[in-house]
Amino acid sequence: MSELQDLYQELILDHNAHPRNVGVIDGCTHHAEGVNPLCGDTLKLFLDVKDGVIRDAKFQGAGCAISTASTSLMTQTLKGKTTAEATSVLAAFHALLTGDGGPPPNPELLGKLLAFAGVREYPSRVKCATLAWHTLDAALHHKGEPVSTE
Amino acid sequence: MMAAVSTRPAERATGDLPRYDVGALRTAFPALHQAVHGQPLVYLDNGATTQKPRAVIDAVVSYYTTDCANVHRGAYLLSERATLRYDAARHRVAEFLHAATDQEIVFVRGATEAINLVAAGFARSRLQPGDEVLLSEMEHHSNIVPWQLACEATGAVIKVLPFDDQGVLELDRLDALLGPKTRIVAVTHVSNVLGTVNPVAEIVRRAHARGIPVLVDGAQAVPHLPVDVQALGCDYYVFSGHKVYGPTGIGVLYGTAEALQALPPYQGGGDMVRTVTFPKTTYAPIPSRFEAGTPDIAGAIGLKAALDFVATVGFDAIADHEHRLLALASHALAAIPEVRLVGTAPGKASVLAFTLGNVHPHDLATILDRQGVAIRAGHHCAQPVVKHYGVPAVARASFALYNTEAEVSFFADALVKAQEIFKR
Numbered sequence: 072m073s074e075l076q077d078l079y080q081e082l083i084l085d086h087n088a089h090p091r092n093v094g095v096i097d098g099c100t101h102h103a104e105g106v107n108p109l110c111g112d113t114l115k116l117f118l119d120v121k122d123g124v125i126r127d128a129k130f131q132g133a134g135c136a137i138s139t140a141s142t143s144l145m146t147q148t149l150k151g152k153t154t155a156e157a158t159s160v161l162a163a164f165h166a167l168l169t170g171d172g173g174p175p176p177n178p179e180l181l182g183k184l185l186a187f188a189g190v191r192e193y194p195s196r197v198k199c200a201t202l203a204w205h206t207l208d209a210a211l212h213h214k215g216e217p218v219s220t221e
Numbered sequence: 222m223m224a225a226v227s228t229r230p231a232e233r234a235t236g237d238l239p240r241y242d243v244g245a246l247r248t249a250f251p252a253l254h255q256a257v258h259g260q261p262l263v264y265l266d267n268g269a270t271t272q273k274p275r276a277v278i279d280a281v282v283s284y285y286t287t288d289c290a291n292v293h294r295g296a297y298l299l300s301e302r303a304t305l306r307y308d309a310a311r312h313r314v315a316e317f318l319h320a321a322t323d324q325e326i327v328f329v330r331g332a333t334e335a336i337n338l339v340a341a342g343f344a345r346s347r348l349q350p351g352d353e354v355l356l357s358e359m360e361h362h363s364n365i366v367p368w369q370l371a372c373e374a375t376g377a378v379i380k381v382l383p384f385d386d387q388g389v390l391e392l393d394r395l396d397a398l399l400g401p402k403t404r405i406v407a408v409t410h411v412s413n414v415l416g417t418v419n420p421v422a423e424i425v426r427r428a429h430a431r432g433i434p435v436l437v438d439g440a441q442a443v444p445h446l447p448v449d450v451q452a453l454g455c456d457y458y459v460f461s462g463h464k465v466y467g468p469t470g471i472g473v474l475y476g477t478a479e480a481l482q483a484l485p486p487y488q489g490g491g492d493m494v495r496t497v498t499f500p501k502t503t504y505a506p507i508p509s510r511f512e513a514g515t516p517d518i519a520g521a522i523g524l525k526a527a528l529d530f531v532a533t534v535g536f537d538a539i540a541d542h543e544h545r546l547l548a549l550a551s552h553a554l555a556a557i558p559e560v561r562l563v564g565t566a567p568g569k570a571s572v573l574a575f576t577l578g579n580v581h582p583h584d585l586a587t588i589l590d591r592q593g594v595a596i597r598a599g600h601h602c603a604q605p606v607v608k609h610y611g612v613p614a615v616a617r618a619s620f621a622l623y624n625t626e627a628e629v630s631f632f633a634d635a636l637v638k639a640q641e642i643f644k645r
Contacts, residue, residue, distance in 0.1 A: 075642060076642075079642055084643065110599045134613070196587060
């Protein structure tokens with residue numbers, strides 16, 4: 072039971088109970104939809120990008136605590152970053168969750184997102200944490216189809 | 222909210238029936254005796270698949286060990302033995318479903334393939350633009366999507382019989398939905414989420430009064446209650462072996478001889494033909510017509526062992542035990558604040574879907590798993606059912622003949638611990 076605290080850290084529980092940046096950006100420059108067909112989680116992500124900088128990020132959707140907290144923290148992280156920086160964070164986040172469990176290569180890049188390190192021990196939950204980031208990838212690259220974790 | 226199950230455990234502790242020896246039954250299931258995450262396994266996802274008794278595992282192993290040959294072709298002893306065992310399995314299934322003849326039993330991969338077979342047959346031979354297929358709102362995706370494919374191919378349309386908030390089909394709306402263009406009714410016997418046992422015989426009676434055939438999805442029924450297809454009167458009945466203690470990869474399509482003969486062949490290949498020439502092939506009679514290629518011989522043999530096992534326990538005893546567990550679990554969950562039971566139909570089977578406050582079912586399943594408790598979370602391949610209740614997902618515990626009252630209590634305690642994690 073105690074190892075569950077590594078998964079459900081205070082920060083994750085807080086962002087699940089009080090997700091930040093929930094809403095729609097009218098006239099957004101980028102948007103994408105993500106689904107996790109295994110659990111039915113759905114996500115709509117909206118970005119406002121100007122001169123290569125993400126000025127605002129908002130989302131709507133329903134998901135588990137891991138999924139909701141991941142999306143909430145992602146939107147916080149993205150604001151003020153260039154799209155190139157966002158792509159680097161995305162890569163670092165994937166490495167954190169699917170890597171060999173060694174120390175993350177870019178801890179300073181991940182910041183608060185290091186709270187998700189524990190998800191690696193729960194293979195069936197990795198997709199919950201990465202749904203937001205798959206959706207970000209789709210939004211940045213203007214992929215038309217809703218992105219799926221499967 | 223309390224489920225509509227009146228029996229309290231205390232009232233059923235004694236009785237005239239011989240005591241149900243769940244401890245002895247559990248010894249027959251090797252997989253139950255293991256630890257997961259350092260905790261004894263409490264397996265409550267029986268609606269997804271059941272664990273297998275030693276007799277089933279042994280039957281599969283014995284086919285591969287001593288009788289491994291193809292069926293219906295070899296003029297040698299091993300093939301004769303394999304054929305005898307395969308045909309005996311078909312006979313056992315016919316007996317289990319109370320079918321009129323063995324020829325009415327087609328072996329397939331599972332309930333899903335059985336429904337696809339019938340739906341594809343209807344698409345090719347029966348459905349026209351504007352025709353209607355009547356389903357219920359509580360169907361599993363496997364009894365929705367094959368019909369959608371059939372409708373896409375033909376221009377037919379799907380109609381839906383709704384259920385009420387208890388999870389009971391609104392039968393008073395059935396007659397209005399059975400119209401001159403209805404070509405088939407496909408309905409589940411027992412809901413995989415709600416546990417509702419549907420009044421299939423009554424649905425068949427009303428459909429047949431208008432000359433409409435009925436397919437019944439029995440995947441969730443066969444582990445819990447005796448099935449008599451002739452008493453139900455249905456034209457098709459399907460189930461999967463692995464949900465009734467048998468192997469994965471084997472399932473059954475029952476059809477009356479008339480209903481099977483009305484279908485064109487499904488897949489082409491060996492064993493389903495009588496004569497083959499390049500201009501023209503003539504097909505084998507039922508059931509071989511629908512069993513192209515080498516079948517899952519080991520699976521059929523394992524399924525026979527599973528049905529034999531269930532018969533030795535007896536459906537009266539199984540139903541009595543499972544209803545006791547369901548009543549205990551419903552009672553225990555009703556005492557937990559923020560639990561909402563999903564599906565409270567009277568006389569439901571031992572399937573208990575629920576939500577727990579703001580704890581998402583997936584988080585719940587993970588937290589329970591770390592305590593050794595395996596439950597299902599999500600939409601359960603029945604998205605319309607989950608949508609009916611206005612939630613994105615539900616958790617589900619489903620009980621089998623080998624679950625114990627102690628496991629039910631442990632499960633309820635584990636839920637409280639999950640609540641505590643989310644309240645800290």
